[in-house]
Amino acid sequence: MKRSIVCRCEDISEEDVIQAIDEGYTDIEELRKKLRIGMGPCQGRVCIQLVARILEKKTGKKVSKIPLPTVRPPLIPVSLGTLSSEDHEE
C-alpha cells in the first residue's frame, strides 16, 4: 500500500493525519498530541508545514490562519551532559 510519510520521526503518513482530522482532531496542537507529530528529534521542522497544508485541504482554513504549535526549546537536540556542564559559568 502506498504511504506518503509526513512525519519521519514518528512514522506518520498523510493517511494517518487525514484519518485523525476525520475523527475530529482539527487543531494542530490536538493532532500533535494525538499522533506525536512534531515531538521527535526534528521538533516539527519536517512535518508541521505539511500537516498545516493537509489541514487547509480538509478544513478550508488557510495555512496562514493556522497557528503553529508552541515553540519548545532547545529547538535542536542538546545532550544533558552539555546542559549540565559548568564551563560557561562566570
Added chain:
Amino acid sequence: MKNKADVVIIGGGVNGCSLAYQLAKKKYDVVVVEKKYLSSGATGACGAGIRQQWSTKENTLLAIQSVKIFEQLSKELGQDIEFRQGGYLIALHDAKEMKQAEKNVALQRSLGLKVDIVSPEHINDIVSILDVKGMNALGATFCPTDGHANPFRTTFAYADAARRYGAEINTHTKVMNLKTVKKAISAVVTDQGTIQTNTVVNAAGVESKDIAAMVNVSLPLTPMRKEIMATERLEPLFEAMVISFKDGIYFSQQNEGQIVGGLPIPEERGGYKTMLTFSFLEHMARTLTRYAPVLKHVNMLRHWTGFYDLTPDARPILGEVKNVKGFIQCNGFSGHGFMLSPMVTKMLSEYITEGKNPEVLIDLNLERFKGKHIEKELSVVG
C-alpha cells in the same frame, strides 16, 4: 451549539472530559466548553505520573481508588491510554524525611496500599541507572502499583467516549459570564452563544479562579508556573517514576521511550508567566545527571511550561459551593489533577446524579478554608 443542558462543564482537560463521559453515560445532557483545545492546559503539560503515596488520607484514598479505575480504563474506553504500573520510587535524604516517610507509609498501609521502605543497597534493584551516592539517598519508599499513563490519550479517549454517549464538546469556545437566579446557576454565556443550565462544573484549571469570580465566589488558587522536559526516545531503561521531595525532581521513562521529568527552579514565583527559563535547563540537567549519570549522553528534545493551580493545602477543591446552588468545583489540583481524575470525577458524577456526598467530598469542599486548622498535603513534587 446546544442552548440548553443538564450540566455544563467548563474546561476540556482530563477532569472535564472524564466527568462528561460519566454523566453522558448516565444519560445526562452534557455540554463541555473549552477555551482552546482538549488537554491544552495542565493536563497536556503534566508529567503523566500516577501516585498513591501521600501524606493525607483524602489524597491517598482518592489515588488508590483512581488506580483501580485506571487499571481497567483502556478496556472501558476502548482505546489504549498507555497505563503502566512501574511503581514510584521516592528518594529519602535525611532523618526528617525518613521520619515523615514512616508516618506516610503507616497511613498508606492502613488504607490498604502495598508500599515499602527500601534500604539504599536495594534502590538499584528497582532502578539500575541511579547513582545512590550521587543522589544522597538514605533510603526510599516504593509502591509497585503506582505508575503513569498518557494524559493526551486518556483525555481524548474520555472525550470520544463522552461523544458516543451524546455529550457535546465545544473547543475554542470561551466562557464570558455565568448567570444566576436567586443564588442558583441559570445559564452559561459563551462567545458562541448562551446555554441554559442549573449545574455548572468549574474544571478550568488555573483559570477556575476567574470563572468563579463571575459569580462572586473567591477561590484560593495561585498559578505556579512549572517547567518540564522530554528527551529523545531510548530503549527501555527503567520502569519506576523516581521522585524526591527535597530536590523537587521527578522523572520517568514513558511508553514511547522518552524520559520526561521536571523540577522547580530556585527563583520560582507564583503568577501567569509562561516563559521558559535557562535556569530550568541547567538545574534539571545537573540534578538528573547527578541522579543518573549515564543520562549525560542523552539528548533533551524539548522543554515546556504548565501551571499548578495551587491551593493553600495542596489539595483539590471539590463539590458544590455553599452560596451558589448548582456551582460545582473541580479544580485546585495543585499538580495532581491527572492522577486523581478517575475517582474525583466518579464522585462528582454521583453527587450530580444521585446527590451522594461522601466524607472525602465534604472534607475537600471550599468551606474547609474557613476552618482554623487546615491539614496540608506534604508530598508535593515538581
